[in-house]
Amino acid sequence: MSNRGSKNRRLMQGNEAVVEGALAAGCRFFAGYPITPASEIGEIFSIRLPQVGGTFIQMEDEIASMGAVIGASLAGVKSMTATSGPGFSLLQENLGFACIAEVPCVVVNVMRGGPSTGLPTHPSQGDVMQARWGTHGDHPIIVLAASTVEDCFHLTIRAFNLSEKYRVPVIVLSDELVAHTRETVTLPPEEQIEIFDRIKPSMPPEWYIPYQDNSRGVPPMAAFGEGYRYHVTGLIHDVRGFPTERTDEIKPFISRLFRKITQGFAEIQMTNTFMMEDAEVAVIAYGSVARSAQRAVIAAREQGIKAGMMKLMTLFPFPRKAVEPVLSQCRAVLVPEMNMGQISREVKRVSQNTTQVVKYNRIDGQVITPDELCRQLMVMGKSSGFLST
């Protein structure tokens, strides 16, 4: 099962690709709880991690899983968990802890029909806003969306790299379709995979100020047991990690948390375009819907519609800079989602009502088909007035 050569083409499901991506990124700890449709991630980790000297544990619930992930990361090991809606809701509190304590970690949420128990065996994109705002309080976070098995591999690696570089939890949103679809992936050889490890302090322990600001806004992070004995807490803290209520310490801290991400927008916000060069109408899509969107664009082009597509791989921070040119170029933009409209709100916010943003929503557990989207594009491509949305 390991990467044995420069050409390694394997047929695997999205969930398996998540595992292989994580392992390639250096993940050596997984704590999780069984939940459809993410369980395979834990199952495959339980086999693969001991093979590479890592650790797998099935905890008693998702709250415990998130706690264990943070603990392992604090001890210096790249860690992740994987879950779906109900488990994602449970682990929010500890996710917020990882945000405020700036603990690198990756959380995969394989979205299924919701709310609550919902539709365990059907895809949806209902947790997008929750991924951004699920944990309480003002916090920045990075949310990526996978739409192919290849994405599951590469975006998981990206997730770890971003998490380590910015000392922030990164959420990878998959969905039941991407997770359980089998596609061929070419696993690149180790040498070709870029890995980023958290920067560690190089000064003597007596000089280490754990949360001191610097040009990147990301303090170097010592692992427990390396000689730097410091305090980690979920309370708002000063540069030493000690709890504080001083306004002159709180403000710079929160500002730094946001600033460190803002400064990284250029590399964090990942998008892809398809046939956009002369597009008059476009689809902005993510996750499994992006698959249908791509087919729809091709079909629409065959019908003479100048359609194009932007695939979002980063959902948050919302890739405004990439989306704005699409909005100004096109007279109408279609945002199809398997929810009641979550990213469409972001697109509308960014468009400031200068471009027509058309929602297309499906919440019945069924995948949006290329036909449905092509029909939308035909209407958008042919009309000159505003459609009711």
Add this chain to the structure above:
Amino acid sequence: MPQEVTKLIHKYLRHDKKFPHLWCPGCGNGIVLGALIRAIDRLGLEKDEIVLASGIGCSGRMPVYVDFNTLHTTHGRALTFATGIKLAKPSLTVITVMGDGDATAIGGNHLIHAARRNLNLTAIIINNQIYGMTGGQYSPTTPYGAVSATSFYGHIEHAFSIAELAVTAGAAFVARGTVYHAQMTEDVIEKAIKRQGFSVVEVMSNCHIQYGRRNEMGDPVTMMRWLKEHAVPVEKKAKIPPDSLRDKFIIGILADKEKPVYTEQYQQIREAAQAIAQTGKQ
């Protein structure tokens, strides 16, 4: 004696953390902290190798004062973070300190599973029979009939016996001490840390401000006297008729067994997995 105390303070308390501490005058938490650092000193452990993790509450505020790798987690979840730390770096000595509410209400599930797994962790549960930090609401160990911020008319629930709960859940080492029996508490903490496997030390403590004040025990001395009068050493238990034990609690070591430790078993899993992978390659 004073010189030794000064040395311990100098060695184990953080020099850059502002004192005074935030606990109420007369709070038993200070005694537990003292017992913990004296036990660690006797064991001769390296400060770099120790992690002290806590939950939320007055007990949760303990780690910030000590010069170890310290972690102040979310309410009830200290053992889950500790699990991750221990699995990722088994060479560390991982100790958690929690309150009665933290460990047995919101954290109850994690307590029984940590015990079941027998990870080499030490859980110190300070039991003051109330939620002190939030203003004196009842906890799973608040006695029947007690007045609290949320049992104005008298509590109608019966309390857990934490140490006995830990024994049933399978903990390898379980002891109960009190802040009155400080020396014994120090001894059992030392044994708990030394014991390979999941060790629980429940320390009965006094919250005279939130619990005592509402229940006619509004000062630390009265509460200490109560602890002294209601504690029965485990060796004496057999000689006392069960009726007289009803309002008492047992102190001392309640369980001390050798059980396979999780990290050692998992290492065997790794070896087996790697062996299988090797044969696959050939």
